[in-house]
Amino acid sequence: MKNNNIIVKLCLAFLVILGYFILVYKLGVFDFIKESVRSSTPSPDGTYKSVTVDKLFEDLESNALIAEDEYKGKYVAVTGRLSIIETDYISLMKFNNEILCFDSVNCYFTKDEQKNVIKEMNKGDIVTIKGKIKKISKTVSCYYLNITEIPEKS
Secondary structure, three states: OHHHHHHHHHHHHHHHHHHHHHHHHHHOOOHHHHHHOOOOOOOOOOOOEEEEHHHHHHHHHHOHHHHHHHHOOOEEEEEEEEEEEOOOEEEEEOOOOOOOOOOEEEEEOOOHHHHHHHOOOOOOOEEEEEEEEEEEEOOOOEEEEEEOOOOEEO
16 A cells, blocks of 8 residues: 555656646746847948857867857857757757767857758758857857858858
C-alpha cells in the first residue's frame, strides 16, 4: 500500500512540474529574449564590422567583458555556417565541424524579405548576416543579433 502511495505522489509531483512549465511557456515568461532582439534599424552610417563566428567566440572565451564591450550594441557583418533555420530566426555556427559545438549566433528576422532570402538557402551554407548584436550570453554561449539587412550567401 505504501508503494502505491509513493507512486501517486510522484505522479502528482510530475504533473505539477509539467503544468508549471506549460504555464510559464504559455505566459511567455521568456519572450523578453525574443522581444529584446526583435526591433532594429540599419547601421546609421552604413558600416558594419566584419567578423566570423569563430572570432566572436574566440573573443568571448578569452575575456567576456572585453567581448561585450567590443560587440554588444554594435553593427556587425557575421560570417558563419548556417546551422538552424526556424520561423523567427536562423543560427550560425563556427566553420569547423565540431560534433558537440554549442556556440551559436542567433539571428532574428526583422522583415519578411529576410525570410524570403533564407528560404533559398540550406543548412551548411556559408552566409554573411548584417545586424546589431543585442545580447551576449556566456552561460549559454550565444550571441543574439537583429538582422538589419538582406542576408548574403558567401
